[in-house]
Amino acid sequence: MSNLMNGAHILLECLAREGVDVMFGYPGGVMLPLYDAIYDNPIQHVLVRHEENAAFAASGYARSTGKVGVCCATSGPGATNLTTGLVDALMDSIPIVALTGQVTSTLIGTDAFQEADTFGITRPCTKHNILVTRADEIAHAIHEAFHIASTGRPGPVLVDITKDAFQGQAHYAPVHEIHLPGYKVVTEGHAGQIRRAAQMMWEAKRPYVYAGGGIISANAHEELRGVVETLDAPAVCTLMGLGALPGSHPNFISMPGMHGSYAANMGMYECDLLIALGVRFDDRVTGRLSSFAPHARVIHVDIDPAEIGKNRAVDLPIVGDARKVLAKLVKALKELAPEMQALRAADRKAWWSVVHAWKNQHPLEPVFGVDEIKPQQLMYEIDKISDGKAIVASDVGQHQMWAAQFIRFDQPRLWVNSGGLGSMGFGLPSAIGAQMAHPGKLVFCICGDGGFQMALPELATLANFGLNVKVVVMNNGYLGMVRQWQELFYNNRLSSVEINTFPNVEHLGAAYGIKAKIVRSPLELERALREAVDEPGPYLMDVRVSSFENVYPMVPAGGAINEMVLAPPRPVTVPE
Amino acid sequence: MLMTISLLMENRPGALMRVTGLLTQRGYNIESLTVARTLDPTLSRMTIGVDVEARLRALVIKQMNRLVNVLQATDLTEVQSVVRELVLLRVRAPMESRTAILKEAEIFAARVVDSSVEGFVIEATGEIEKLSEFIAVMGSYGEIEVTRSGGVAVSLEAKKLRLAPPVPRSQTETVESR
Secondary structure, eight states: OOEEEEHHHHHHHHHHHTTOOEEEEOOOGGGHHHHHHHTTOSSEEEEOSSHHHHHHHHHHHHHHHSSOEEEEEOTTHHHHHHHHHHHHHHHTTOOEEEEEEEOOGGGTTTTOTTOOOHHHHTGGGSSEEEEEOSGGGHHHHHHHHHHHHHSSSOOEEEEEEEHHHHHSEEEEOOOOEEOOTTOOOOOSOOHHHHHHHHHHHHHOSSEEEEEOHHHHHTTOHHHHHHHHHHHTOOEEEOGGGTTSSOTTOTTBOOOOSTTOOHHHHHHHHHOSEEEEESOOOOHHHHSSGGGSSTTOEEEEEESOGGGTTSSSOOSEEEESOHHHHHHHHHHHHHHHHHHHHHHHHHHHHHHHHHHHHHHHHSOOOOOOOSSSBOHHHHHHHHHHHHTTOSEEEEOSSHHHHHHHHHOOOSSTTOEEOOOSSOOTTOHHHHHHHHHHHOTTSOEEEEEEHHHHHHHGGGHHHHHHHTOOEEEEEEEOSBOHHHHHHHHHHSTTOOOSOBOOOOOOHHHHHHHHTOEEEEEOOHHHHHHHHHHHHHSSSOEEEEEEBOTTOOOSSBOOTTOOTTOOBOOOOOOOOOOO | OEEEEEEEEEOOTTHHHHHHHHHHTTTOOEEEEEEEEOSSTTEEEEEEEEEOOGGGHHHHHHHHHHSTTEEEEEEOTTSSEEEEEEEEEEEEOOGGGHHHHHHHHHHTTOEEEEEOSSEEEEEEEEOHHHHHHHHHHHHTTSOEEEEEOOOEEEESSOOOOOOOOOEEOOOOOOTTTO
């Protein structure tokens, strides 16, 4: 079967075949042929207010579903605006296909209006990118892009399409086969290595599971649970891995790293076997590498061979898809269980008693204010309402760390945040993307007063589609994380961190037709949050919290993971 | 120490940029680079000479292998390999030194590819250090102009090339395609 279509229609046909139901974008000159085809196409196009947010929204969609998120932008400024979102997705291994328009092929290289070398600019921003100059190349390029974005270690792929490719006619024939001889993905995992890993895991006295975003992208959460439960090992989930193990699971300790809990970090330091699953030994987790897990042998499971041994030498590497590898690992562990379980019982009991002692010594506990709302308290209240079930899209900064510490996620893909790149402005557009994918779900967007203002134009998109997103601005009047560092490491010289002009959100909400409220008192916090949740559609809440709260524990940059700065003791206030 | 990388990649626009980008993003200076089509016209073979810290060599190779267009990247720095370079050298040769220059060229197994009243153009191939000596010797006869190709390398140990087979891309049927 083959029929003559223009490039724009071929593109939409390919998207439909890839199961795309929504795309986030912004039109422009060279995209006119595509937007003309979108006009009566069943794929829903969400018009954002800035191209960067199209990429973030696609990312929120992808993070919350596991499907490929799609965004598009015009040539030149449209494409350059996408780049932050692309790098963000690259750092967090999020499958996105970005479509950009390019000037007509004969004009490339002539400094034509809105021309930019998108192919060159986005080379280091993507897992792969493709330049298309002819209509008959579109179908292959699109299916290749989806294939590359969604397989192996996922990531963003950009397809740059010239205007004449959109306009040109070509015979469309479905593409059933992708041929990329250099694109090798190892999924199965070496059987011998898996057997040896199971042996090592049973032999260890103090095994410790360090699970990351790879578990979530491989949909390996059930298998992870199998490993953790069979071995009865303590487990931590990284910022990207929150929800990989239910937040309420008895073996779950919390998040490790710079703002991880005391127990999570001490476990990393004292374990004798680190079982690293779908993680990349990020500097925000390891602290100073030379004193990271110094007593441990390391098993590392990852789909990307380039991650093995990148930051930490590995004793037993397994390259493969986490779901497949862990399923086999659970089997291997269970085979050994009858002889090993009893043998290890005493060791395990001793290990758990140490871990529990750490937990009790310095628990992650919310702080409650009497006169003013404490930021931790805000997260604690959101956690109560969510009960492990809501989608929480977070921006970047202190609120992100407190949210990660205090909000539990009982399933994967509920926690949406910018981990690797730490892009401020990510929260609101990613919440929009997640809400489009899950219209029936409660979605919180937690921002700081800084990041909220970076994404502020998207309130229009929120209002436009009437999306059920509860935007909670944790407003401390400062760029809190930077302020914290200035306080701790730069003699409290607070340089350009005060946000002393913040819009009145009640007026702002009214301007956009969004219900909004300013909350100042701890007494009204819970009720205000519940009201926001009960209100159908978008809601904007400015929660004024104390200005000078710091996130603890804290491993200072370059510090050892066991040398955390803990929260200073607080004066006890007796309520009247 | 100079790292020698041999790389087989798809002969496509942008493939070279991806490979060099991996090196330049780290601030490495590429000392030499050769690239040409292989027997299979859809593929190119590339040899790169670049200064990379020893502990990062394996990572650089892995990251190159991760590139979609790269079929195989190999580190030849410490394996048995042959590296050769080509030099084209123009030397001004007045009558009195012409015979001596030709003699020297013979010693280096170099060939004269052009001869004129002003001088010679000489082509030499060989090991990189040997060619540097050749250039130094020729320089002693007078003004020279040199073009070096950069090293090309081949491993003496056969390494099996693993290629990804074509994969089916399952898709939903749409109304238009039915």
